Amino acid sequence: MSSDNTPPSLDFSAIIASSVHDMKNSIQMLLGTLDEVINEVPEERQSQQKILRVQAEGRRINDQLVQLLTLYKAGNTQHALHIEEHDVSEFLEELFLENHDVLALRGIELSIECEEASQWFFDRELLKGVINNLITNAQQYTKDKIRLNTLIHDKRLLISVDDNGPGYPEAMLKRYGTANEITPGNNTADTGGTGLGLFFSATIAHMHKNRKQSGFLQTSNDGIDGGARCTIALP
Secondary structure: OOOOOOOOOOOHHHHHHHHHHHHHHHHHHHHHHHHHHHHHOOOOHHHHHHHHHHHHHHHHHHHHHHHHHHHHHHHOOOOOOOEEEEEHHHHHHHHHHHHHHHHHHOOOEEEEEEOOOOEEEEEHHHHHHHHHHHHHHHHHHOOOEEEEEEEEEOOEEEEEEEEOOOOOOHHHOOEEOOHHHOOOOOOOOOOOOOOHHHHHHHHHHHHOEEOOEEOEEEEEOOOHHHOOEEEEEEO
């Protein structure tokens, strides 16, 4: 008798994706439990600060896992957008409620500036992931203010996250038409990060299409008092 002891070939990327999915579910369960704890704990300042800090870090990890999983699926053509019509004001209000308490804990004022009531077509969960990522990034550099802006220009919905920090370095001021213009994993003195969040945001923007138009990401220093502004434009 003969036996084949050759180990089976492993699709390591699929294993990583599966692990990320399981970790994401665990983090979401942890965040749900934290929400319950926050509601039950007496409003004693120091205890709440510690719990909210844990909650903020949990959300940050969850956002990163969502980014990794989404990018994996997009790269393997497994991700289909769920495009539906949404009320933009309600969408921003939901983001405000999710982030207000954590930002207030750090002394950061979050505000909304919505030019007009409007409806738009987009993938709600993916766009929420993008805006939350931009808010997370802004809170690292802002002095004390973050603002969510929306307006409709040239038949596109523009959603911007502004802060009153030092602004983007010159090398990052551009329009990212495709995610291919960003190399995630490069940690440089200019950007101060890995670029994964920017890569994720540009990828989601570009995945939104209407006829021959695609979405894009735009960085500028037109934020609050000359601070950073990152805009996602959806056709």
